[in-house]
Amino acid sequence: FSKYQRNKNVLKRIPGPPERVIIGHMGIFMQDTDSMFTRMRNFSKQYYPIYRFSTLYVDIVNFLKPEDIELVLSSTKHLSKSKIYTFLYNWLGTGLLTSTGTKWHNRRKILTPAFHFSILQQFLHIFNDETGKLVEKLEQECGKTIDVVPPVTHFTLQSIAETAMGISSIDERHQKEYKKAIYEIGHIFLRRLTKPWYRINAIYSMSKLAEEENATVKILHDFSTNIIAEREKERTTNVSQNMAFYSKKKRLAMLDLLLSAKNDGADIDYEGIREEVDTFMFEGHDTTSMAISFMLLVLANLQDIQTKILSEILNVVGPTKIPTYEDLQNLKYTERCIKETLRLFPSVPFISRYASEEFTTKTGYTIPEGTVLHIHIFDLHRNAEIYPEPLKFDPDRFLPEQVAERHPFAYIPFSAGPRNCIGQRFALLELKTVLCGILRRFALEKVDDMHDIEFRPDLVLRPKEDVKVKILPRQQTVQ
Numbered sequence: 001f002s003k004y005q006r007n008k009n010v011l012k013r014i015p016g017p018p019e020r021v022i023i024g025h026m027g028i029f030m031q032d033t034d035s036m037f038t039r040m041r042n043f044s045k046q047y048y049p050i051y052r053f054s055t056l057y058v059d060i061v062n063f064l065k066p067e068d069i070e071l072v073l074s075s076t077k078h079l080s081k082s083k084i085y086t087f088l089y090n091w092l093g094t095g096l097l098t099s100t101g102t103k104w105h106n107r108r109k110i111l112t113p114a115f116h117f118s119i120l121q122q123f124l125h126i127f128n129d130e131t132g133k134l135v136e137k138l139e140q141e142c143g144k145t146i147d148v149v150p151p152v153t154h155f156t157l158q159s160i161a162e163t164a165m166g167i168s169s170i171d172e173r174h175q176k177e178y179k180k181a182i183y184e185i186g187h188i189f190l191r192r193l194t195k196p197w198y199r200i201n202a203i204y205s206m207s208k209l210a211e212e213e214n215a216t217v218k219i220l221h222d223f224s225t226n227i228i229a230e231r232e233k234e235r236t237t238n239v240s241q242n243m244a245f246y247s248k249k250k251r252l253a254m255l256d257l258l259l260s261a262k263n264d265g266a267d268i269d270y271e272g273i274r275e276e277v278d279t280f281m282f283e284g285h286d287t288t289s290m291a292i293s294f295m296l297l298v299l300a301n302l303q304d305i306q307t308k309i310l311s312e313i314l315n316v317v318g319p320t321k322i323p324t325y326e327d328l329q330n331l332k333y334t335e336r337c338i339k340e341t342l343r344l345f346p347s348v349p350f351i352s353r354y355a356s357e358e359f360t361t362k363t364g365y366t367i368p369e370g371t372v373l374h375i376h377i378f379d380l381h382r383n384a385e386i387y388p389e390p391l392k393f394d395p396d397r398f399l400p401e402q403v404a405e406r407h408p409f410a411y412i413p414f415s416a417g418p419r420n421c422i423g424q425r426f427a428l429l430e431l432k433t434v435l436c437g438i439l440r441r442f443a444l445e446k447v448d449d450m451h452d453i454e455f456r457p458d459l460v461l462r463p464k465e466d467v468k469v470k471i472l473p474r475q476q477t478v479q
């Protein structure tokens with residue numbers, strides 16, 4: 001890399017000379033995607049608090065300071081996602097994650113009630129049942145070291161299918177195919193991203209990679225189409241039971257809400273429903289799966305934290321009782337540990353927007369319209385200026401008095417502002433439920449050091465290798 005100024009208008013210090021500009025030559029794109037994650041971390045350190053990454057075809061400004069991040073995320077002007085999200089269109093269409101403008105606004109309005117707390121309360125028994133099944137599965141692994149990601153992913157996939165989609169279960173074969181396709185689509189996305197010539201649709205569509213993408217998307221779409229068909233069948237054959245399931249206020253879970261909206265003539269057709277099913281199946285299982293897996297890794301590493309969480313669970317819920325919604329709300333220490341896990345291991349490590357008009361950052365740069373804006377959640381959360389000893393796992397960082405001292409945009413695992421994560425309360429509830437189930441039955445022991453974990457670039461924060469934890473039967477002596 002050479003560090004120099006390319007286009008004075010793109011990133012302009014006010015006052016003073018332009019700086020902090022990296023020009024990427026083609027060499028970077030030819031390198032393997034493996035080192036990309038580490039390279040991004042190095043740039044963030046070297047060029048903090050803001051830098052421009054410039055290539056032949058795009059200018060990206062990278063934001064690392066909460067004050068600047070707030071400007072982007074809280075604004076109603078920069079709500080559009082950047083061009084890289086268009087690489088997901090073949091699979092996700094323009095569902096809630098990828099859409100813009102009126103379409104996004106209307107969909108968000110339709111879908112928000114599906115995550116109301118009265119709906120989430122009704123999901124709790126599903127989280128509890130699925131936790132029971134996960135615990136049974138782990139029981140067979142007692143005494144062994146396992147990669148926790150596969151069983152946890154099975155749990156989160158089953159949970160999102162049963163809750164948001166209202167499906168009773170997904171058979172093992174379809175689950176396997178779907179999980180494999182999700183890994184593949186992430187890999188294809190990355191390979192396309194790092195090859196500039198694949199930005200030109202005409203070239204990409206003739207490539208071997210596009211062929212691979214189409215085959216993978218077919219598997220993913222078959223999966224979502226089956227879910228919709230199954231739910232439609234269940235709705236017509238089981239009307240009275242369905243009505244009893246939902247609250248008297250007639251709030252519906254996600255897929256039922258969309259099917260009803262379509263039947264009532266709202267502006268959504270079958271394709272529209274499928275893009276949301278694809279979006280929510282993915283966002284609703286992969287993010288939580290990584291969060292739970294990293295949480296188990298942290299607890300296996302830090303016995304004192306594990307003991308304290310278990311102690312809180314035993315005091316608030318008890319040794320065997322199935323947790324109620326209220327119990328879970330009272331797990332305050334556990335919640336702080338979940339937050340600290342998502343600080344160190346944010347399931348979505350970066351997000352990207354498009355500047356729809358010129359603005360000036362708090363750090364003093366003019367960002368012209370059309371610039372791609374990258375927000376590095378991973379680096380923000382590990383910034384030593386904001387979080388002293390950033391690698392230290394310290395749940396007290398989330399005590400109200402400590403939170404009050406930080407900038408509100410210093411912690412954004414669920415993004416923030418109008419386009420924040422619609423599923424964040426769903427995720428917290430799921431995480432707390434599964435922790436209750438696992439920690440009361442098993443003691444987790446360290447295998448790998450949590451700070452030795454290396455990541456690979458993907459749609460979510462993924463480890464390069466397994467997340468290994470040793471599972472032992474718990475002697476419930478902690479009080």
Ligand code: HEM
Nearest residue numbers: 096097283284287288291347348351414415421422423427
């Ligand atoms: C620990 C778990 C989770 C984390 C860390 C997380 C994080 C995020 C982040 C950072 C975004 C912003 C993405 C962007 O701007 O590109 C987002 C958006 C979104 N999330 Fe989550 N998420 C989690 C769980 C969930 C769950 C459980 C669901 C669904 C049940 C969900 C559904 C969505 C959707 C649909 C969006 C797009 C929202 C919009 O643009 O209006 N997420 N999530």
